[in-house]
Amino acid sequence: MxxxxxxxxxxxxxxxxxxxxxxxxxxxxxxxxxxxxxxxxxxxxxxxxxxxxxxxxxxxxxxxxxxxxxxxxxxxxxxxxxxxxxxxxxxxxxxxxxxxxxxxxxxxxxxxxxxxxxxxxxxxxxxxxxxxxxxxxxxxxxxxxxxxxxxxxxxxxxxxxxxxxxxxxxxxxxxxxxxxxxxxxxxxxxxxxxxxxxxxxxxxxxxFGVERHTITFHGQAAHSGSTPMNVRRDAFRAAGQFSQEIYAIAERHSGVCTIGSCTTLPGIVTSVVETCEITLDQRNLEAHRLAAMWQDAQAAATQFAEEGGCTVTFGDLWNIExxxxxxxxxxxxxxxxxxxxxxxxxxxxxxxxxxxxxxxxxxxxxxxxxxxxxxxxxxxxxxxxxxxxxxxxxxxxxxxxxxxxxxxx
CATH class of the missing domain: 3.40.630.10 (Zn peptidases)
Structure with a gap:
């Protein structure tokens, strides 16, 4: 046959x-x-x-x-x-x-x-x-x-x-x-x-190896009308700046990065965002490059948080080599x-x-x-x-x- x-x-x-x-x-x-x-x-x-x-x-x-x-x-x-x-x-x-x-x-x-x-x-x-x-x-x-x-x-x-x-x-x-x-x-x-x-x-x-994490930016809620732009501690702004950086991180290490979800609190139109949690998925075929991608992501998130008067915390979701x-x-x-x-x-x-x-x-x-x-x-x-x-x-x-x-x- x-x-x-x-x-x-x-x-x-x-x-x-x-x-x-x-x-x-x-x-x-x-x-x-x-x-x-x-x-x-x-x-x-x-x-x-x-x-x-x-x-x-x-x-x-x-x-x-x-x-x-x-x-x-x-x-x-x-x-x-x-x-x-x-x-x-x-x-x-x-x-x-x-x-x-x-x-x-x-x-x-x-x-x-x-x-x-x-x-x-x-x-x-x-x-x-x-x-x-x-x-x-x-x-x-x-x-x-x-x-x-x-x-x-x-x-x-x-x-x-x-x-x-x-x-x-x-x-x-x-x-x-x-x-x-x-x-x-x-x-x-x-x-x-x-x-x-x-x-x-x-x-x-x-x-690809995979690193999946939560990244949570912590700012301060404030009235969206009465709070001047230069004194805001806007968690979403820090997250937004970070979201652009992941493209540079992916390119630098020949990998891929994705922000798959974004959750804000208090989540109303009249308040500056106090808390913004995003999920990050990073992938690479080489273990050392994957590790470097996650290190770069943490450094970038910390930088943008500090520049915006915010703090940032990290959580683990899942990983595979x-x-x-x-x-x-x-x-x-x-x-x-x-x-x-x-x-x-x-x-x-x-x-x-x-x-x-x-x-x-x-x-x-x-x-x-x-x-x-x-x-x-x-x-x-x-x-x-x-x-x-x-x-x-x-x-x-x-x-x-x-x-x-x-x-x-």
């Missing part, structure tokens, strides 16, 4: 019809439509000589036994954000399904090959991304996860119970990686780089792409992916990116040219063969 990327394209369209609506994909983790999407995948797997099971965290595994107990993992996630795109996550799983079909028809592979659909990669419902892969990677705090609630007040623990998963058992998913020798993941880029270069495919160098992918698998990914198209391009991933948690657990890892039109994702207009989708499935298949050979050296 030869690979049939057109079948993957057809299955992606079928899944879109089954689990989407006029606003986009609705495969939010642990909802009824997520269960429907999972059944769509398991029904396809039923035609293959694979062992299928759900692990202690809710990740779905399909195992094609090979000559060796060493395992090559191909991963993705079928869950989506609300009103999401038709390719984010599910391209990974359905392309991996097609690779499994090709391998199973050709006989026993040299190593065991496993397809995994990670549970709740997006974190859209409970605010904690990479839940399933974090559990498998040994990086989960059950006590913290028990505190998570969705917008309707439903806890993660309750949501998992509804689909037959016990949160307290989630750390046992660590067993799934005990024989893992390599991990591959195909994903849409979700950004504009490949389209800007006119290239369909790229090799991912790693995922940069995750660099395996250099030999990066070379293998480039070689696989170059068998399909004339040019490959190496680029970092700004968004996080399950691949980061798998690599963090010590498994040699690499990702392939396929071009995203307009660089848009997490949106119903997310799209990729069909020809590029077909090429991405071929590239993943070539990379699978290369990686099996690399494992067996």
């Amino acid at each position: 030869t690979l049939n990327p057109t079948r993957t394209l057809d299955e992606l369209k079928a899944l879109r019809e089954l689990t989407g609506d006029a606003d986009g994909a609705q495969r939010v983790a642990f909802t009824d439509l997520w269960v429907t999407a999972r059944k769509f995948l398991t029904d396809k797997l039923a035609d293959l000589p694979v062992e299928v099971h759900t692990d202690a965290a809710g990740n779905l595994w399909a195992t094609l036994a090979g000559e060796s107990s060493k395992e090559l993992l191909i991963g993705g996630h079928i869950d989506s954000v609300p009103n999401g795109g038709w390719l984010d996550g599910c391209l990974n799983t359905l392309a991996g399904l097609e690779v499994l079909r090709r391998l199973s028809e050709q006989g026993k592979p040299p190593v065991t090959v496993r397809l995994v659909d990670w549970a709740d990669e997006e974190g859209a419902r409970f605010g904690r991304s990479l839940y399933g892969s974090s559990a498998a990677g040994g990086n989960i705090d059950v006590a913290e996860m028990q505190k998570l609630r969705d917008r309707d007040g439903i806890g993660l623990e309750e949501a998992l119970e509804r689909v037959g998963i016990t949160l307290a058992d989630a750390p046992n998913a660590r067993e799934e990686l005990k024989n893992a020798a390599a991990y591959l993941e195909l994903h849409i880029e979700q950004g504009p780089v490949l389209e800007g270069l006119g290239l369909p495919l790229g090799t991912v160098l790693g995922t 940069p995750i660099l992918f395996h250099p030999e698998l990066i070379e293998a990914a480039d070689a696989s792409i170059l068998e399909i198209v004339p040019v490959s391009h190496r680029l970092p991933s700004g968004p996080l992916h399950d691949a980061a948690e798998v690599a963090r657990a010590g498994v040699p890892t690499v990702m392939l990116f396929v071009q995203s039109l307009r660089g848009i994702s997490h949106n119903k207009i997310e799209d990729t040219e069909e020809a590029h989708i077909l090429q991405s499935v071929e590239a993943l298949d070539r990379l699978t063969d290369r990686t099996m050979a690399w494992i067996g050296r």
Whole structure:
């Protein structure tokens, strides 16, 4: 049997019809439509000589036994954000399904090959991304996860119970990686780089490290009519000056910075702002540059606060170190792409992916990116040219063969 990327394209369209609506994909983790999407995948797997099971965290595994107990993992996630795109996550799983079909028809592979659909990669419902892969990677705090609630007040623990998963058992998913020798993941880029270069495919160098913090400027409330401008201690002014500086910080360190929210108190039109809290997200592929970005941000915030007669305090939200992918698998990914198209391009991933948690657990890892039109994702207009989708499935298949050979050296 030869690979049939057109079948993957057809299955992606079928899944879109089954689990989407006029606003986009609705495969939010642990909802009824997520269960429907999972059944769509398991029904396809039923035609293959694979062992299928759900692990202690809710990740779905399909195992094609090979000559060796060493395992090559191909991963993705079928869950989506609300009103999401038709390719984010599910391209990974359905392309991996097609690779499994090709391998199973050709006989026993040299190593065991496993397809995994990670549970709740997006974190859209409970605010904690990479839940399933974090559990498998040994990086989960059950006590913290028990505190998570969705917008309707439903806890993660309750949501998992509804689909037959016990949160307290989630750390046992660590067993799934005990024989893992390599991990591959195909994903849409979700950004504009490949389209800007006119290239369909790229090799991912790693995922950005992330620093997320709150920065709170403290001034003094005062009447907006009777207080002269030169004596105001305006917390919002200090925050506004700082917001411009983050662009210079990002450029200086070749990273990205985002102020995602801004809350003011007392929050009325007739008062100078007494308190202004912003959230800052900083990302970089190099750990020392990421650390320098946060140091520069604190220094700038302190400077603008003092200049405006204010003070500033800092709070921690979340952080993860940069995750660099395996250099030999990066070379293998480039070689696989170059068998399909004339040019490959190496680029970092700004968004996080399950691949980061798998690599963090010590498994040699690499990702392939396929071009995203307009660089848009997490949106119903997310799209990729069909020809590029077909090429991405071929590239993943070539990379699978290369990686099996690399494992067996």
